[in-house]
Amino acid sequence: MTHNNNLKTLLLASSIAVSSAFLSGCGEAEATNNAEEAEEIISIPVEVADLTIGSISSNYETTAVLEAKEEAFVVARASGIIEHIYVEEGDYVEKGQPLAKLEQERYILNLNRAKADLRGIQKELDKIDKVYNKKLVSDDTYDKLTAQYESAKATLELAELDLAETTIRAPISGYIAERNAKVGNLTESFQRERMFQIVQQRQLYGIVHLPEKELARVHKDQKASLSITALGDQNIDAYVERISPVIDAETGTFKVTLRVPNEDNHLKAGMFSKVKLNYDTHQNATLLPRKALLHIDDQINVFVVKDGIASKTAVKIGYQEGQFVEITEGLDGSEKVVITGHHNLKDQANVEIVNG
Secondary structure (H helix, E strand, O other): OHHHHHHHHHHHHHHHHHHHHHHHHHHHHHHHHHHHHHHHHOOEEEEEEEOEEEEEEEEEEEEEEEEEEEEEEEOOOOOEEEEEEOOOOOOEEOOOOEEEEEOOHHHHHHHHHHHHHHHHHHHHHHHHHHHHOOOOOOHHHHHHHHHHHHHHHHHHHHHHHHHHOOEEEOOOOEEEEEEOOOOOOEEOOOOOOOOEEEEEEEEEEEEEEEEHHHHHHOOOOOEEEEEEHHHOOEEEEEEEEEEOOOOEOOOOEEEEEEEEEOOOOOOOOOOEEEEEEEEEEEEEEEEEEHHHOEEEOOEEEEEEEEOOEEEEEEOEEEEEEOOEEEEEEOOOOOOEEEEEOOOOOOOOEEEEEOOO
């Protein structure tokens, strides 16, 4: 009886031991699976980009408002009522083309009177000439009549000029930018109010003011690029036309005039533009998106991904233009560099590339 009890006790203990071992094994398996899952979860998703080879430039960026190379404000040289207007805003006119005409009756009468006065003096002078050679008329009388003739001749020429100036003509070729003249209005000679504004836009100017430290880097015919806001940021080529030889003491800047070709009249005076003045261009440069850079401890770094591990790598950069920078040291061009998700990365972190 006692032997049977001991056997039951032994069997029960063995059963408990087996159960414990089984439960312990299950626990270790679950712990291992959880560790693997935890290891997979900490892989940080990132986006990467390849380095590319291309050209990149060093530019100085500023803004400018386009101006007409030639501009004229037309005023009347004669006084009178405006009788005709021949042009409207937007019309292209050639130099010397009539723009408007004043009433001419008064000027025609003045011209006719000047002609009549000249004819009378001419006849009298012809008579005097015949007897002057015979010394029948004094030198004083002859000189006075000759002076009267010259004066009448000048008066006639002025009357002809006054009549001609009743037709308002274009002083330059270009487009009518503004018309203030109206039929029936009285205009005074050389009045301050302009009748027309004419601009010549086949070539425009852009005026920029650069810091004095840039003076040594700017030269005539240097290329610039203009981004025109009104044309959807379309890029237009421009060239340095003039460089001021003096520095403005108040602003510490110097004036640079850019020449902007506009043969097709696509651009208009007054347009706003963003200017990039090109200093130098590197060809076959190693390029990287600017957003990949991290500034850590006075050093520029990027994260390079290889076999699922992100390694922090120090780099040196050259020119910067737009969204790209030139890599001069630290990368050989074959790497995949993190461009998104790298701000909280640590060196040697596990990452998962999500953009293929």
